[in-house]
Each structure stands twice: as structure tokens, then as C-alpha cells.
Amino acid sequence: MPDDDQSPISAQQAKRLFADWKAAPAIVLAVSGGPDSIALMWLAARWRRAMTRGPRLIAVTVDHGLRSEAAREARDVKRLAKDLDLPHRTLRWTGVKPKTGLPAAARAARYRLLAKAARTGGATHILTAHTRDDQAETLLMRMLRGSGIAGLAAMARESERDGVQLARPLLDIPKSQLIATLNRAKIAYADDPSNRDASYTRPRLRALMPALAEEGGDSRNLARLASRLARANAALEVLADGAERYLALRDRNDASRFGFDATAFAGLAEEIRLRLLKRAIDRVGHEGPVELGKLEALLGALDRAIADGQPRLKQTLAGAVIGLVQGRIHVDPAPPRRSRTG
Known part of the structure; x- marks a missing residue:
């Protein structure tokens, strides 16, 4: 693994990561309590403190009601948010949970609740902590499903969802670098065992990543492939625009x-x-x-x-x-x- 993948993120790097959203009136930070989202909150807070004027930051944790530890983890996020001088809200996914397709249903519920929190708080953007590792896993999942070029472009840095802009500032950052950042700052984070639950597709693919990396299929190369496919997809959309006008x-x-x-x-x-x-x-x-x-x-x-x-x-x-x-x-x-x- 390259040395920079183990290096903590500097204040100057954080400034570049969040620069695209400095003019937003308010931003919701999606913080579950795991290392990625805790790093997102800590880096965003440090970035905001260095600015004379900037967006209001609102930390939001979604408790899906699926694990007994989730409530405690939400309280831990709230305490850290307070230390960082950030307002925090915990939102709960209530109601009957589906017996099949639970990850997808939980994801949809999370974004729905985050979008509602953004509208309530006057935020134009939701920032999530998806990393380069997540991008590589998403590409693999979609490849196995036989997705087309648009699907293989994987996650976009910014997109619209439920009337709010969904942004992923850490999409080019490896998870290892976020953990190094938290370790340097001596900030604790939660460990969600569901991330290793082999009954779900993503954890099973995650377990294969070391073997794939030995063959050149590490997260850096897979994320680069997704980026290239996104570029091709954008070009095809331009061609489709022209064809639509033509017809x-x-x-x-x-x-x-x-x-x-x-x-x-x-x-x-x-x-x-x-x-x-x-x-x-x-x-x-x-x-x-x-x-x-x-x-x-x-x-x-x-x-x-x-x-x-x-x-x-x-x-x-x-x-x-x-x-x-x-x-x-x-x-x-x-x-x-x-x-x-x-």
C-alpha cells in the first residue's frame, strides 16, 4: 500500500476536500459513528473553523433500530459533535423492517431521513463519508450484477437525491488514511460488526479485496476504472442529448x-x-x-x-x-x- 494511504489528512488537504461546498448556506453531515463518518465530521469541523464565513454544519445520525449498540453509538457521536461545537440530531427508522432486501431498504430510509433533516435545517447538501474503498466495492457489486456503463460509473462525487444535493468529498480517499487521521487525533470510533457479516454481499466482496489487490485489482485501480467509465458515460449522455434533439x-x-x-x-x-x-x-x-x-x-x-x-x-x-x-x-x-x- 502506498505510504500516502497511511498518512493522516492535513488541514490543507481537508480544505481542498471541502472547497466545492464553501458557499453552501448549511450542510448536513451523515455521521453513523464508524471511522469514515467520524473522520468526515472531524475534518469538516476543522475546515469550517479555519473559515471566517462558511456553511453551518449539522451532524445527523440515523439509528436504523437494527442493532442494540446503535443508540449508544449515536450518543457517542453527539458527545463528539458537542466537543466540535456542532449541532447534532439522531433520527430513527421506525416501523416494520423487511425480511429480504434489508440493506437496500435501510439505505433508502437513511437517505430519506437525511434529506428531511436537510430541508428542516435549511441545508442544500448532505455530505456522506463514502471512500475509495466503497467505490471499488460498489463497482465490483455492479459488475457482478451485469450493470451497464452508467451503473459501472459507480458513485458520483455529487448527485441529486430527494431534492437535496448528495456529495461525497472523501470518494478519492482510502479508508486507511481516515483511520490514520483519527489515530493521530486520538479520536475513538465505533466498529459495526455488520460490516463483516458474510450474509451480505458487500462484506463478502470486502473479504476478497486482499486477493484481488495481489492481482492488481486494488481499490485505487478499481476506483480509477469507475472514474474512466463515468467519463465515458458522460460523453454518451452528450451524444444522447444531441440525438434527442435530432429526433x-x-x-x-x-x-x-x-x-x-x-x-x-x-x-x-x-x-x-x-x-x-x-x-x-x-x-x-x-x-x-x-x-x-x-x-x-x-x-x-x-x-x-x-x-x-x-x-x-x-x-x-x-x-x-x-x-x-x-x-x-x-x-x-x-x-x-x-x-x-x-
């Missing part, structure tokens, strides 16, 4: 309806055709986002119908109806599903 995707007579000439559509590259279909379906559908595999199957059916001169085709996907009629592809909202009665 005049939106019908002038009906703002709720999307359509394009089938022959012109067929002449575009396959990846661009997929993206145009996805955009149209996600805009008008009510069961999205559309799955890539199903989208590819739909495109195949459309391509065959266009090539064979088939006059009509109609399919429903993700709450949208996709039809081929008289040489034109239309994408319209699907009628609501009828509920079954006994």
Missing part, C-alpha cells in the same frame, strides 16, 4: 407524449437508442426506473419490427406503453394496473 423526441401537439421516427431511430448506435428509450420511459412511466435487461429486450423487439417492416408493435414496460405505429415509435403512460379483488 425531436417530444411531440409538439401533446406535451405528455414522446415519439420519434422509427427509421431515423434505427440508424443510431445501439447504446444511444437504449438511452433514448430509457429517457422516454422514465419520463412518462410510473413504475421505473426501467431495468436494463428488459430495456435491451424491448429494443431488440423494436429493431426486428422495424427491419421486417412490421407495421404495429405494442409493449408495456415500467409503467409506459411503447408502440410502433406507421413508422413512428410512441412512448405513452400506461393505464394504472387494476387491483385484484377476491
Whole structure:
């Protein structure tokens, strides 16, 4: 592991990490109590203290109610936040927890609660402590699921979620460097055993990382790959924007309806055709986002119908109806599903 991966983060480095958000009125810091998020809070507080004017920082801990230690860890975060002169809130995920898909449900609940805290506190941004290690693991998980280029771009440094900007200032920083930073500052942090629970996919992949690193697949190289794929994805989105304008995707007579000439559509590259279909379906559908595999199957059916001169085709996907009629592809909202009665 390179020496800088073991070096504490300096005040000057922290200034560069958070510089993009110095003009925000207020920022929510997502702090679970683990080393990554504790380092995020400590570094952000140090960065803010060095500024004459800057954003208000609000530390928020989400207690998912899944571990008995979580309440104590939230109290520990609150004590440290007080020492750093930061306000702190603990939010709880209440209600029945799902028996399957628990990590995804917990993640969705966490972001929902964080977004609510941001809106309540007048914050425009939520900062999370995702690291380079997290980025590498996310890339591997999505590779194994067969994700497309957009998915393999992994996590963005900044994106919108629930009406708030979600930012990840530590995405290029290895976890080892954050731990070194806390050790230098003599700051304690919690150890969540669920991070090693082999019943979940991410911990199983995490356990494989040392072996992958020996073959060159360390977090640095995997994160670099994600960054390159993000660059390619951004270029493809620009091409899709141009193709969308070229095809005049939106019908002038009906703002709720999307359509394009089938022959012109067929002449575009396959990846661009997929993206145009996805955009149209996600805009008008009510069961999205559309799955890539199903989208590819739909495109195949459309391509065959266009090539064979088939006059009509109609399919429903993700709450949208996709039809081929008289040489034109239309994408319209699907009628609501009828509920079954006994």
C-alpha cells in the first residue's frame, strides 16, 4: 500500500476536500459513528473553523433500530459533535423492517431521513463519508450484477437525491488514511460488526479485496476504472442529448407524449437508442426506473419490427406503453394496473 494511504489528512488537504461546498448556506453531515463518518465530521469541523464565513454544519445520525449498540453509538457521536461545537440530531427508522432486501431498504430510509433533516435545517447538501474503498466495492457489486456503463460509473462525487444535493468529498480517499487521521487525533470510533457479516454481499466482496489487490485489482485501480467509465458515460449522455434533439423526441401537439421516427431511430448506435428509450420511459412511466435487461429486450423487439417492416408493435414496460405505429415509435403512460379483488 502506498505510504500516502497511511498518512493522516492535513488541514490543507481537508480544505481542498471541502472547497466545492464553501458557499453552501448549511450542510448536513451523515455521521453513523464508524471511522469514515467520524473522520468526515472531524475534518469538516476543522475546515469550517479555519473559515471566517462558511456553511453551518449539522451532524445527523440515523439509528436504523437494527442493532442494540446503535443508540449508544449515536450518543457517542453527539458527545463528539458537542466537543466540535456542532449541532447534532439522531433520527430513527421506525416501523416494520423487511425480511429480504434489508440493506437496500435501510439505505433508502437513511437517505430519506437525511434529506428531511436537510430541508428542516435549511441545508442544500448532505455530505456522506463514502471512500475509495466503497467505490471499488460498489463497482465490483455492479459488475457482478451485469450493470451497464452508467451503473459501472459507480458513485458520483455529487448527485441529486430527494431534492437535496448528495456529495461525497472523501470518494478519492482510502479508508486507511481516515483511520490514520483519527489515530493521530486520538479520536475513538465505533466498529459495526455488520460490516463483516458474510450474509451480505458487500462484506463478502470486502473479504476478497486482499486477493484481488495481489492481482492488481486494488481499490485505487478499481476506483480509477469507475472514474474512466463515468467519463465515458458522460460523453454518451452528450451524444444522447444531441440525438434527442435530432429526433425531436417530444411531440409538439401533446406535451405528455414522446415519439420519434422509427427509421431515423434505427440508424443510431445501439447504446444511444437504449438511452433514448430509457429517457422516454422514465419520463412518462410510473413504475421505473426501467431495468436494463428488459430495456435491451424491448429494443431488440423494436429493431426486428422495424427491419421486417412490421407495421404495429405494442409493449408495456415500467409503467409506459411503447408502440410502433406507421413508422413512428410512441412512448405513452400506461393505464394504472387494476387491483385484484377476491
